[in-house]
Amino acid sequence: MNFEMLSLQMQVRPNDLDSFGHVNNATVLEYLETGRWDWLKQSNLHKKQQIFPVVARIEVNYRKEIIQENVVINTRLEQADKASQYQANFWQSIEIIKAGNPLVAVEARIKIVFIDSIERTLRTLEDFLAGANQQESIN
Numbered sequence: 001m002n003f004e005m006l007s008l009q010m011q012v013r014p015n016d017l018d019s020f021g022h023v024n025n026a027t028v029l030e031y032l033e034t035g036r037w038d039w040l041k042q043s044n045l046h047k048k049q050q051i052f053p054v055v056a057r058i059e060v061n062y063r064k065e066i067i068q069e070n071v072v073i074n075t076r077l078e079q080a081d082k083a084s085q086y087q088a089n090f091w092q093s094i095e096i097i098k099a100g101n102p103l104v105a106v107e108a109r110i111k112i113v114f115i116d117s118i119e120r121t122l123r124t125l126e127d128f129l130a131g132a133n134q135q136e137s138i139n
Contacts, residue, residue: 005076008038017069021063023066029058029105032092035073036110039090043077046096050116056087064105066096071105079080085124087113 010031011034018024033055040046040053071094078089094106114128115121 003077003123004081005074006039006042008035008073008075010034010071011074012071014068016079016119017068021067025060025062028060028066030070031073031094032058032060032106032108032110035036035075035091035092035094038073039075039077041078045129047132048127050118051114051128052117053088053128054115055110055111056113058107059110060106062106064093064096064103066105069096071096071115072102086122086124087111088125 012023016023016027036053037046074093076091078091088111090108090110090112092106092108092110093104095102095104096105114123114125116123117128126135
């Protein structure tokens, strides 16, 4: 399992801004989701499969406003706790660049669980990973 932090650079679009001229809080959640999907893709876990990750809880700390600029979305899967085999936790941040220095504008912790799309039941992280490996060997 890849516990490295992976980064994705994005340009804030004009339609991402609210009436105050900064990125809306709901759009920040979309940026974080984009970062997690990119992490899954870079970790070769993005293939369509029967078991898929679903956000169960998200905690977001908004530290600085984001205006129309480039942002960097950092995503890392945290080490799994053996007691919680039915979930995984991501740590994410969104950085902005001010005077050449990266500043954390948003920090988040996301708890995901794994759902079987056919049976609609909770599955383990190991089931999810096994399904991704099966898809890889088929392709």
